[in-house]
Each structure stands twice: as C-alpha cells, then as structure tokens.
Amino acid sequence: MGINTRTVCLVSFAIGVALAGFPGVVIALQTFNPIVSFDLTNKALIVLILAGVGSLRGVLFGGLLLGVVEAASVFLVGIAYREVVGLVLFVLVLMFRPQGLGGRKA
Amino acid sequence: VKSKLGIAGFLLLMIVAPHLIKSEYMLNLLILVCLYAILSHSWNILGGYCGQISLGHATFFGAGALTFRYLWLGGVSYYLALPAGALSALILAFAIGFPSFKMKGHYFSIGTLALAMIALITVQNLLPGVSFITEACLKEYSLLTIYYLAFGVGVGTVVAVYALSRSKLGLALVSVREDEEAAEAIGINTFKYKVVAMSISTVIAGFAGGIFAFYCGTYYHYAPFELGWSFDPLLIAFIGGAGTVVGPVVGAVVFVLLKELFAASLGQVNVLIFGIVFIVTVLFLPKGLVGIAGIFRKPKKASATAPET
Numbered sequence: 001m002g003i004n005t006r007t008v009c010l011v012s013f014a015i016g017v018a019l020a021g022f023p024g025v026v027i028a029l030q031t032f033n034p035i036v037s038f039d040l041t042n043k044a045l046i047v048l049i050l051a052g053v054g055s056l057r058g059v060l061f062g063g064l065l066l067g068v069v070e071a072a073s074v075f076l077v078g079i080a081y082r083e084v085v086g087l088v089l090f091v092l093v094l095m096f097r098p099q100g101l102g103g104r105k106a
Numbered sequence: 107v108k109s110k111l112g113i114a115g116f117l118l119l120m121i122v123a124p125h126l127i128k129s130e131y132m133l134n135l136l137i138l139v140c141l142y143a144i145l146s147h148s149w150n151i152l153g154g155y156c157g158q159i160s161l162g163h164a165t166f167f168g169a170g171a172l173t174f175r176y177l178w179l180g181g182v183s184y185y186l187a188l189p190a191g192a193l194s195a196l197i198l199a200f201a202i203g204f205p206s207f208k209m210k211g212h213y214f215s216i217g218t219l220a221l222a223m224i225a226l227i228t229v230q231n232l233l234p235g236v237s238f239i240t241e242a243c244l245k246e247y248s249l250l251t252i253y254y255l256a257f258g259v260g261v262g263t264v265v266a267v268y269a270l271s272r273s274k275l276g277l278a279l280v281s282v283r284e285d286e287e288a289a290e291a292i293g294i295n296t297f298k299y300k301v302v303a304m305s306i307s308t309v310i311a312g313f314a315g316g317i318f319a320f321y322c323g324t325y326y327h328y329a330p331f332e333l334g335w336s337f338d339p340l341l342i343a344f345i346g347g348a349g350t351v352v353g354p355v356v357g358a359v360v361f362v363l364l365k366e367l368f369a370a371s372l373g374q375v376n377v378l379i380f381g382i383v384f385i386v387t388v389l390f391l392p393k394g395l396v397g398i399a400g401i402f403r404k405p406k407k408a409s410a411t412a413p414e415t
Contacts, residue, residue, distance in 0.1 A: 042223075045216065080231040087220045087227075094217045095208040 039083075046090045052100020062101065117261065124253055133249050135362055140256035141317055142342055143358035147263045148310035149339035154349035155276060156303035157283025158207075162218030164335035165202070165225040166195040166308040170315025171330035172229075178320070179240050184255070188316040195312025196305060203304050207297060210286070219336070226331040233327035237319075247323070256317045263310055268351045270306070279303050283349070341380055345387050347394025356395050 027036065047066050051058030066086055073085035093101065124133050145167060153159050170191035177187035202221055209217040239247065270276045278299045281289040290296050318330055338361070339354075346357025364383065368376035391397050 049216075081227070084224050084227050087224045091206075091217055091220050091224075094213050094220075095205065098209070098213060 043086070046086050049090055050093055050101055055100055058100055065101075120257060121254075124250055130249060133253055135366065137249070137253050137256050137317075137321055138362045139358050140253070140260040141314055141321065142338065142361055143355045144256070144260050144263050144310060144317070145314040145335070146339035146342035146346070146354035146358055147267050148307045148314060150343045150348060150350075150354050151267060151270065151279075151310070152303050152307040153340065154343055154353070155270070155283065156279040156300060157286075158300060158303070159215045159340070160218045160304075160307075161215050161336050161340070162206075162222035162225075163307075163311050163339055164222045164331050164333060165218075166198060166311035167315040167318070167335045168225065168229065168328075168331035169195045169198045170312030171319040172315075172327070173312075174316035174319040175237055175327075179237075179243060181242070184246060184251075184316075184320055188255070188259075188313060188320075191316035191319070192309045192312035195308045195315065199304055199308040203308060204301055207300050207304075219333075222331070222333060222336050226328060226333065229328040229331050235327060237325060237327050239323045247320075252317070252321050255320065259313050259317060263313075264351065264355065266306070266310075271351055275299070275302065280349070341384050343394075345383060345394060347396030350394070350396050353394050353396045360395065 023040070027040070043066065047059060047062040049062075050065060051060075051062030066089075069089060070082050070086055073082050077085065120136075123136065127133070145163070148166075149160065149163050172191075173194035174184075174187045174191035177190055178184055182190070206214060206217050206221065270279075278289075278294055279302075281292075281294055282296045282299050282303075286296050315330055322329070342357035342361045343354050344357075345360055346355065347353025361380075364379060365376060368379050372379070387394060
C-alpha cells in the first residue's frame with residue numbers, strides 16, 4: 001500500500017525509546033541503581049499485558065491497577081511477595097484473557 | 107561404521123579421561139560441560155525441536171536441585187535422590203508447565219519467564235539460608251563420582267535426544283515447531299506433543315538440577331532458581347545449534363571454555379561476551395556452530411544428515 005515499513009518501525013521505535021527516557025528522569029530524582037531497569041521493563045510488560053496490547057485507556061488503568069494491587073499486597077501477604085502478586089496476576093491474565101483486561105477480542 | 111568407532115573411542119576417552127589428566131581443575135570443567143550439555147539438551151527438546159521457547163527452565167532445574175539436596179542430606183543415597191529430583195521436576199511441570207501451554211508463541215516465553223521469577227522470589231523468601239553439606243554426605247562427595255554420574259546422565263540424554271530425533275515423535279514435535287496450526291490441521295494433537303516434549307524436557311532438567319546440587323558443596327538455596335539457569339541453556343543451544351543432537355554439546359564445550367577464559371580476566375563483564383557471541387551466532391550462523399560443518403560438507407550428504415526435517 002506504499003507504506004515504508006522500515007521508516008514506520010524506526011519512527012515508532014524512536015518515539016517509544018524517547019518516551020522511555022521520561023520515567024528515566026523521574027527515577028533519577030531518587031536513589032536508584034542501574035540494574036533497576038530490568039525490574040522496570042518487567043513492570044511495564046506486566047502493565048501492558050494487563051491493559052491489552054495496543055489499548056490506550058487500558059494502559060492507564062493497567063498501571064493504576066498494578067500499583068494498587070502491589071500496594072495492597074504489601075498489607076495482605078507481606079512485602080517480600082509484592083513482586084510475586086504482580087507476576088501471578090500477569091500469568092493469569094496471559095492465560096485466561098490474552099487480549100488484556102480492557103482489550104476487545106481479536 | 108567409522109562414525110560408530112569414533113563414538114566408541116570418544117566415550118572410552120571420556121571414561122578414562124579423569125585418570126589420565128589427574129587435574130581437579132580439568133575435572134571440574136568436564137563436570138560443568140556435562141551439566142550444561144544436559145541442561146541445554148533439556149531446553150533443546152522443548153525449544154529446539156518443539157519450538158516452545160521456554161525461559162523458565164530454572165524452575166525445573168531448581169526443583170530437581172532442591173529435592174536432591176533434601177533427600178541426600180536426609181540420608182538417601184545419591185543414585186536414588188537423583189531420579190527423585192527428576193520426578194519432582196516432572197510433578198512441577200504438571201502443576202505449572204502444562205497450564206502455561208495456554209499461552210502461545212512469545213506469550214509462552216514471557217509467561218514462563220514470569221513463572222521462573224515467581225519461583226525464584228518464593229524460594230528466596232521461604233529458604234533464605236545457605237545449604238551446607240553434612241559430614242556424612244561429605245564422605246560420599248568425590249569429584250570422580252560426580253563426573254561419572256554427570257557423564258552417564260549426559261550420554262543417556264544425548265542418546266535419548268538422538269532416538270527422539272529419529273522417531274515419529276520427533277517428527278511430530280518438529281511439525282509443531284514449524285507451523286502449529288498446519289500441524290493441527292493435518293491431525294496432529296499439538297497440545298499432546300507439547301506436553302510430551304515438556305515432560306521429557308523437565309525430567310532431564312531435574313536430573314541436571316540434581317547433579318548441580320551434588321556438585322556444588324555449599325550454595326544459597328535459591329541459587330539454582332537464578333534466572334541465569336533459564337538463559338544459559340538457551341544461549342548454549344543457539345550457539346551450538348538448536349534442534350540438533352550435537353549442537354548443545356558443542357555449545358556447552360564452547361560456553362564453559364569461554365566462561366573460564368573470560369571470567370578470570372574480565373570478572374562480571376564476561377556476561378557481556380556471551381551477549382555478543384549470541385547475537386553474532388544468531389545473525390551469521392542461524393544454525394549454530396554445527397551449521398559450519400554443513401557448509402563444508404558435500405551438499406548431497408548434508409541434506410541427508412541434517413536433522414532439519
């Protein structure tokens with residue numbers, strides 16, 4: 001259809017990476033170590049799957065949901081398992097609702 | 107006949123090797139090669155043949171190690187504890203492995219990665235301590251025993267994978283790898299074959315975990331659950347050649363040698379080397395190091411021996 005896929009891929013990658021820089025700035029305002037990026041990438045992935053890939057509003061609510069669930073899990077199951085709760089949620093959504101909580105069925 | 111003689115000679119050489127070299131350091135390396143070869147063959151069955159890229163093999167490896175440790179320290183002899191460890195890995199596969207087949211393609215990979223992280227964090231919290239070897243077990247501990255054990259399991263694994271690659275089951279697995287929907291369409295029960303592949307794979311991973319727990323005297327309980335135990339077999343299989351019988355073995359030799367070489371001179375940075383090696387192999391040698399042999403071989407023979415079908 002005359003779309004230069006290479007350009008589209010490059011531009012979307014560039015925008016994505018540029019956006020990733022903003023939370024990087026926020027992280028830099030507090031104490032951090034370079035390895036934190038793996039955890040954050042992981043969280044981003046969890047939020048994305050919760051939301052449904054390509055769902056704009058879903059990402060907002062997915063992020064909110066993960067934050068609330070993690071905070072609540074500190075009270076309910078202890079701080080040691082905070083990450084586990086997010087991951088379990090992630091696996092369950094992947095298994096039973098692969099289109100995400102907010103996404104429409106493909 | 108010539109290749110059979112070669113294999114027999116190689117086996118004989120490996121059996122007498124520890125008596126010839128008499129160097130503990132070399133023996134350690136040989137054990138590590140066997141360990142990594144077993145683990146990456148375990149990954150190879152699921153990832154290389156069946157095409158299900160698992161990033162959660164550390165879970166099954168760790169389960170094998172944990173069970174072996176508990177039984178062995180509890181007084182059970184190692185040759186009974188080893189299959190028990192493998193069995194525990196299989197049970198774990200029933201619990202978390204088979205349901206994960208509900209996820210397809212990339213989702214399977216990240217899903218199993220998430221499972222591995224769940225297992226790692228859980229074990230870290232439940233068993234934060236270090237696993238020490240008891241005095242009674244120290245008597246049983248000898249590098250030579252571990253080497254023969256690892257070598258024996260390694261040979262068994264390679265033979266099993268070879269038999270698999272020649273069987274109808276192997277063909278079915280490859281058909282699932284190549285095109286799952288097409289395989290389903292021609293009447294192959296893909297879920298069944300994925301389950302079979304994962305069962306074999308996890309049993310072997312459990313064996314590898316048991317050997318690790320036997321070999322490493324003192325370690326943190328969660329050490330075999332580290333994510334590295336998921337990534338390393340993948341790396342080895344791809345460097346050597348995924349979906350082949352010799353590939354993971356070649357990869358394991360290269361991996362251990364490179365690791366020894368660079369760990370001494372670069373320390374933690376050696377991880378970087380593997381990243382580069384991995385990218386280079388994937389880009390330029392998509393068939394792995396085993397693929398090099400195919401380039402030089404006569405085209406006709408290569409097509410006859412290449413386990414691509």
